[in-house]
Amino acid sequence: MAASFTLRGALLGVSRLRCRTPGPPAGAAGLRFVCNAGPEERRAGIIESTEEYKFVERLIPPSRVPAPPRHAGVTPSGWSPPADSPPPLPYVIRRSRMHNIPVYTDLTNGSRKMTLIRKVEGDIWALEKDVKEFLKEVTGKELPTQVNEVTMTLKVKGHFDGELKQWLTSKGF
Amino acid sequence: MLAVTCERNMSVPKKPGGKALEVLQNLPRITLANLRPEPGSKQREKKRGRGQHGGNRSGRGHKGERQRGTRPRLGFEGGQTPFYLVIPKYGYNEGHSRRPQYQPLSLKRLQYLIDLGRVDPTQPIDLTQLVNARGVTVQPLKRDYGVQLVDEGADIFAAKINIEVQRASEGAIAAIERNGGVISTSFYDPISLGMLIKPVPFFMRGQPIPKRMLPGEDMVPYYTFAKNRGYLADPEKIRQARLALAQKYGYILPDISKDELYHMLSMRKDVRQIFFGLAPGWVVNMPEKKILKPTDEKLLKYYSS
Numbered sequence: 001m002a003a004s005f006t007l008r009g010a011l012l013g014v015s016r017l018r019c020r021t022p023g024p025p026a027g028a029a030g031l032r033f034v035c036n037a038g039p040e041e042r043r044a045g046i047i048e049s050t051e052e053y054k055f056v057e058r059l060i061p062p063s064r065v066p067a068p069p070r071h072a073g074v075t076p077s078g079w080s081p082p083a084d085s086p087p088p089l090p091y092v093i094r095r096s097r098m099h100n101i102p103v104y105t106d107l108t109n110g111s112r113k114m115t116l117i118r119k120v121e122g123d124i125w126a127l128e129k130d131v132k133e134f135l136k137e138v139t140g141k142e143l144p145t146q147v148n149e150v151t152m153t154l155k156v157k158g159h160f161d162g163e164l165k166q167w168l169t170s171k172g173f
Numbered sequence: 174m175l176a177v178t179c180e181r182n183m184s185v186p187k188k189p190g191g192k193a194l195e196v197l198q199n200l201p202r203i204t205l206a207n208l209r210p211e212p213g214s215k216q217r218e219k220k221r222g223r224g225q226h227g228g229n230r231s232g233r234g235h236k237g238e239r240q241r242g243t244r245p246r247l248g249f250e251g252g253q254t255p256f257y258l259v260i261p262k263y264g265y266n267e268g269h270s271r272r273p274q275y276q277p278l279s280l281k282r283l284q285y286l287i288d289l290g291r292v293d294p295t296q297p298i299d300l301t302q303l304v305n306a307r308g309v310t311v312q313p314l315k316r317d318y319g320v321q322l323v324d325e326g327a328d329i330f331a332a333k334i335n336i337e338v339q340r341a342s343e344g345a346i347a348a349i350e351r352n353g354g355v356i357s358t359s360f361y362d363p364i365s366l367g368m369l370i371k372p373v374p375f376f377m378r379g380q381p382i383p384k385r386m387l388p389g390e391d392m393v394p395y396y397t398f399a400k401n402r403g404y405l406a407d408p409e410k411i412r413q414a415r416l417a418l419a420q421k422y423g424y425i426l427p428d429i430s431k432d433e434l435y436h437m438l439s440m441r442k443d444v445r446q447i448f449f450g451l452a453p454g455w456v457v458n459m460p461e462k463k464i465l466k467p468t469d470e471k472l473l474k475y476y477s478s
């Protein structure tokens with residue numbers, strides 16, 4: 001079908017072909033048609049350019065969390081980078097995906113306050129001992145803790161996320 | 174916490190998950206027959222109508238509507254006009270779904286995003302950049318018209334940026350200008366906002382970038398005031414407002430024109446432009462990394478108006 005029309009177009013004159021690219025018949029000029037022509041062809045009334053594409057690339061969201069830039073010490077927002085080499089302790093607390101200390105507060109049943117330390121690796125019982133000592137200095141009380149060796153987490157009764165985060169950053173985690 | 178029916182050995186573990194792992198390895202296989210809850214963790218339920226404590230009146234009290242279960246509806250006060258009818262109606266929430274909302278962004282959070290490298294301060298900061306950094310979540314379908322800068326964290330803020338938001342408090346404007354940055358407020362109609370937040374799905378549609386609409390009658394005064402650094406305001410008045418704000422808050426206004434990043438700091442979008450560097454009327458072809466621009470007179474006239 002398309003072949004006969006292009007032949008007719010060629011027979012009638014070159015001027016016809018210049019204005020319209022070979023494709024749908026003349027009667028369908030009123031209809032919108034999707035351009036299936038090759039990208040190198042210049043369609044009537046459109047300029048193609050690749051120069052401004054860099055602005056489009058700026059708009060694409062990144063799919064991975066970017067690594068934070070090098071900072072020497074604490075940043076104005078209060079975030080501090082981990083030490084270059086891990087401290088010489090029997091345990092290690094890794095940073096979260098967003099490069100923060102993995103200490104979280106939990107509130108259950110409206111009044112049950114707990115603090116959770118996640119992502120512990122190594123000797124978790126030594127960490128529990130150190131945490132108990134540190135919180136004894138801070139509060140003066142022996143706080144109940146729970147060690148979960150399967151998920152390698154430590155739960156402490158009460159909200160101590162600020163103190164624990166500062167303590168862990170000072171250790172260099 | 175499930176307790177296994179065996180003694181625990183008290184040796185110091187040498188590998189992670191030490192004690193529990195050793196205990197598990199030395200015990201017989203765990204089955205349903207070996208498990209029992211920690212003593213004291215489960216409390217017996219009080220069965221109503223049975224026994225000395227659950228029986229007799231079964232916790233319903235003595236006679237009356239309480240025991241017989243024929244109490245009146247909630248809020249009834251025995252015939253006295255109840256509280257919920259005494260208080261007159263007032264349209265506090267009337268038209269709440271037609272009010273524009275702005276997602277707050279504190280300067281503390283903005284500083285945190287810059288410190289962690291999620292937002293680039295060497296490029297103009299736009300709503301798209303903030304959403305790509307996952308710093309704010311804007312929902313245009315919930316009557317969100319953009320982001321507003323809140324001055325929480327104004328005292329710790331220390332970054333020189335060119336930022337464009339939809340609303341900003343005076344303290345936030347002062348904090349940004351004190352550090353040598355540039356702030357401007359601009360309006361995005363809901364369709365443009367949807368495109369700004371998720372540019373990639375819009376480009377995949379293959380439609381030409383539309384013009385950004387101008388604000389409605391009620392928002393025009395906000396965006397023409399130099400005090401709010403509106404995008405429709407007179408640049409001369411904005412310069413005067415910057416000086417006035419510096420005097421009010423008591424800091425010396427740094428001269429941006431002598432800055433090395435002056436070109437970046439002075440970059441502004443055109444009133445009808447949605448994306449930086451892309452004009453309305455263009456079609457973006459993402460798979461082939463091309464931009465198609467119209468050349469028809471009428472179209473160019475329409476898109477540049």
